[in-house]
Structure formats: structure tokens, C-alpha cells
Amino acid sequence: MAKDLAANLDLNLLRVFVVLFQEKNTRRAAERLHVTQPAVSQSLKKLRHHFDDPLFVKVTGGLAASSYAERLYDVVAPNLDALFSGLSYLDSFSAKEMTQSVRIALSPPAMMALSGALILRFKELAPKAELSIVTWNSQTLEELSNGDTLLGIHYGDVLYPKSIYRHQLALLTASVAVRKGHPLLKEKEVFEQLADYPMASQIIPGWNEKKVVAAQVLERHGMKLDVGFRAEESAALVDVISQTDMFMPITSLFPKHRYNDIAYPNVQVPEQDRYYPLYCYHHLRHRKSPLIEWLYQVIQQLVEEQVALNADK
Structure with missing residues (x-):
């Protein structure tokens, strides 16, 4: 019987996976996620165990994604984006109360x-x-x-x-x-x-x-x-x-x-x-x-x- 990959999977791990796939570097991924580099490495260890695949291998200058990781990214990235966008949309928005920094390129x-x-x-x-x-x-x-x-x-x-x-x-x-x-x-x-x-x-x-x-x-x-x-x-x-x-x-x-x-x-x-x-x-x-x-x-x-x-x- 095929393993249910969605069972007991922490969505935060998938977020780490997506950022790590984009950066191909644990340090830069940690900076984007506002966590420590060891925390990213620990999440990668859990992801490897869950999907029974190395996902990333060390190469000169960073990491290279496995073929399984590339297929996984194509499935996870758009759906995870849609999920977080939908959840953020549920929050009420008030420009007057907004305190975040906004960067715009013209x-x-x-x-x-x-x-x-x-x-x-x-x-x-x-x-x-x-x-x-x-x-x-x-x-x-x-x-x-x-x-x-x-x-x-x-x-x-x-x-x-x-x-x-x-x-x-x-x-x-x-x-x-x-x-x-x-x-x-x-x-x-x-x-x-x-x-x-x-x-x-x-x-x-x-x-x-x-x-x-x-x-x-x-x-x-x-x-x-x-x-x-x-x-x-x-x-x-x-x-x-x-x-x-x-x-x-x-x-x-x-x-x-x-x-x-x-x-x-x-x-x-x-x-x-x-x-x-x-x-x-x-x-x-x-x-x-x-x-x-x-x-x-x-x-x-x-x-x-x-x-x-x-x-x-």
C-alpha cells in the first residue's frame, strides 16, 4: 500500500522546503525564514525522512535539488502559496493601522x-x-x-x-x-x-x-x-x-x-x-x-x- 505523504506532515516543513528549494543554500533560507541555520538543517532532516529522499545534495556553492525534489516543488509551491494567501486574506486590513515595511520597485x-x-x-x-x-x-x-x-x-x-x-x-x-x-x-x-x-x-x-x-x-x-x-x-x-x-x-x-x-x-x-x-x-x-x-x-x-x-x- 502506498504511503500517505500528506498524513502527519507539518505545513511549516513544506514552507522550509519551498524556501530551501528557491535559495539552494541553508544560510540564505534561514535568513528568509528568520530562523537559525541549524533549525533549517533539522527541518531538512525531517523532510528527508518523511519523503524517503535526500531532496538536496551538497555541491560547490550550495545545494542541488534531486529529481524528486523538483517534482515535489512543482506540486507544493503553488498550492502552499494559495493556502497562505487565502489565510492572509481572512485577516481584516486597515491601512491606518498597518505597521509593516513595504518595498516597491518602480x-x-x-x-x-x-x-x-x-x-x-x-x-x-x-x-x-x-x-x-x-x-x-x-x-x-x-x-x-x-x-x-x-x-x-x-x-x-x-x-x-x-x-x-x-x-x-x-x-x-x-x-x-x-x-x-x-x-x-x-x-x-x-x-x-x-x-x-x-x-x-x-x-x-x-x-x-x-x-x-x-x-x-x-x-x-x-x-x-x-x-x-x-x-x-x-x-x-x-x-x-x-x-x-x-x-x-x-x-x-x-x-x-x-x-x-x-x-x-x-x-x-x-x-x-x-x-x-x-x-x-x-x-x-x-x-x-x-x-x-x-x-x-x-x-x-x-x-x-x-x-x-x-x-x-
């Missing part, structure tokens, strides 16, 4: 447009909590997976693992920014004329490090674009376009009201290249979290307010 354009407003709104609605805002980088998806970062805001075509879930926050419209007095401002409608001027392109980690999206758009329409400057920092790009004839691709999230020396020509981007979705990313285990739902609503409202403010410019 892509550079979102950082430029939302970080100040987000901090002010957070202090107003959750005065006892601590908010940390970091720039989205090459480690963000891993940090969303391991819990170091709770939420991330980025464009839609980011390659993300199955453990990450996303919601669409908004559909942003493409445009460009130039210095006041730029020749493009004399045109009633602008698109093909963009090829006559160099572009200042923002580097957005996880999206366009190896490609320049605006250049690809113009190439699809038979135009060749000169990329004159690239940077990740929004302030550097704004400084460059305010003193040169370069233009900077932006979206309807760009905070126009902050810059008196920047103007916006009437760019008629073809419809198939005009819209860019902005997404909220988080781990699947938080899919029904009241905190995540509240944060999503707060950020979505701030995005809508910024887009509406730009529509008046």
Missing part, C-alpha cells in the same frame, strides 16, 4: 512620475507604515520572488517567471518631449520629422537595455533614427534635451507640470505603436492579499491623476 519613468506622490499618499493613508521605493533593476524579479520586494511597476513586455503575477495599471500613450523653441514645435503634426533630429533614449532595466524601442518603431515606418544619448537617470535626459535639439520619447505618465523649459510637439504616432501598458507585478502568493489590492488601487489612482494632469497641458 521603473525609471514611473520613479520620475510617481515616487513623490506615492510617498505623500502613503504617509496620509498608512502613517504607521514604512515605505521604501527602489529603482527596478536586473534583480527585481528575483526579489519579487523571494519576498525582498513586495511590488513592482513596469511596462508590459518584461519577461517574468511563472511565480510572478501582473495586473494592468494603465494604457499609456506615446509622445515626445523637446526644449522650448525646438523646430519641431512649428509643425502642426509630427512623426516623420523625428528622423531629422537625434534622440535621447531612457534605459529602462528589463525592457530596452539592448534595443531602442523608438528607433525600432521608426524603422518599421521606413525611417532611420540617430540615437544621440542614452541614460537611465531621468534628470540627465531632461537636462540634455533642454539644451540641445534632441528629442526624448515619453508617455502620458511623464510629469509635464514640473518642467517649464520643456515642450511637447503634436506627435501623431501610428495607432499600432501608440500605446504601452503599465503593469503591477507581484508574487503569486500575494494574489489575494488585501495589502496588494490596496496598493494597486492607490498606485492606479496616482497614475490616473498624473495622466489627467498631463491631458490639461
Whole structure:
């Protein structure tokens, strides 16, 4: 008769297994679980006995999972996440009473447009909590997976693992920014004329490090674009376009009201290249979290307010 693997199995052991599988290192697993390294080793010993399998073997740099552990993870991880998410959803949520630390990663354009407003709104609605805002980088998806970062805001075509879930926050419209007095401002409608001027392109980690999206758009329409400057920092790009004839691709999230020396020509981007979705990313285990739902609503409202403010410019 087959052994009943679910009988007398402590769910906390399964949680240790999932974290250990993700980290492949007992020390890092202990840090994430807020327990000692010997405690993790003791839990692993119990797991090995229960499943009658070594589960992990020592290799250079950490641990390697057995084939049984890989199959076990595929079964346990999504179901355990769903269980803990469901249990957390049962708790009542009050932003006013929240005391935990919240870490959010914003892509550079979102950082430029939302970080100040987000901090002010957070202090107003959750005065006892601590908010940390970091720039989205090459480690963000891993940090969303391991819990170091709770939420991330980025464009839609980011390659993300199955453990990450996303919601669409908004559909942003493409445009460009130039210095006041730029020749493009004399045109009633602008698109093909963009090829006559160099572009200042923002580097957005996880999206366009190896490609320049605006250049690809113009190439699809038979135009060749000169990329004159690239940077990740929004302030550097704004400084460059305010003193040169370069233009900077932006979206309807760009905070126009902050810059008196920047103007916006009437760019008629073809419809198939005009819209860019902005997404909220988080781990699947938080899919029904009241905190995540509240944060999503707060950020979505701030995005809508910024887009509406730009529509008046």
C-alpha cells in the first residue's frame, strides 16, 4: 500500500522546503525564514525522512535539488502559496493601522512620475507604515520572488517567471518631449520629422537595455533614427534635451507640470505603436492579499491623476 505523504506532515516543513528549494543554500533560507541555520538543517532532516529522499545534495556553492525534489516543488509551491494567501486574506486590513515595511520597485519613468506622490499618499493613508521605493533593476524579479520586494511597476513586455503575477495599471500613450523653441514645435503634426533630429533614449532595466524601442518603431515606418544619448537617470535626459535639439520619447505618465523649459510637439504616432501598458507585478502568493489590492488601487489612482494632469497641458 502506498504511503500517505500528506498524513502527519507539518505545513511549516513544506514552507522550509519551498524556501530551501528557491535559495539552494541553508544560510540564505534561514535568513528568509528568520530562523537559525541549524533549525533549517533539522527541518531538512525531517523532510528527508518523511519523503524517503535526500531532496538536496551538497555541491560547490550550495545545494542541488534531486529529481524528486523538483517534482515535489512543482506540486507544493503553488498550492502552499494559495493556502497562505487565502489565510492572509481572512485577516481584516486597515491601512491606518498597518505597521509593516513595504518595498516597491518602480521603473525609471514611473520613479520620475510617481515616487513623490506615492510617498505623500502613503504617509496620509498608512502613517504607521514604512515605505521604501527602489529603482527596478536586473534583480527585481528575483526579489519579487523571494519576498525582498513586495511590488513592482513596469511596462508590459518584461519577461517574468511563472511565480510572478501582473495586473494592468494603465494604457499609456506615446509622445515626445523637446526644449522650448525646438523646430519641431512649428509643425502642426509630427512623426516623420523625428528622423531629422537625434534622440535621447531612457534605459529602462528589463525592457530596452539592448534595443531602442523608438528607433525600432521608426524603422518599421521606413525611417532611420540617430540615437544621440542614452541614460537611465531621468534628470540627465531632461537636462540634455533642454539644451540641445534632441528629442526624448515619453508617455502620458511623464510629469509635464514640473518642467517649464520643456515642450511637447503634436506627435501623431501610428495607432499600432501608440500605446504601452503599465503593469503591477507581484508574487503569486500575494494574489489575494488585501495589502496588494490596496496598493494597486492607490498606485492606479496616482497614475490616473498624473495622466489627467498631463491631458490639461
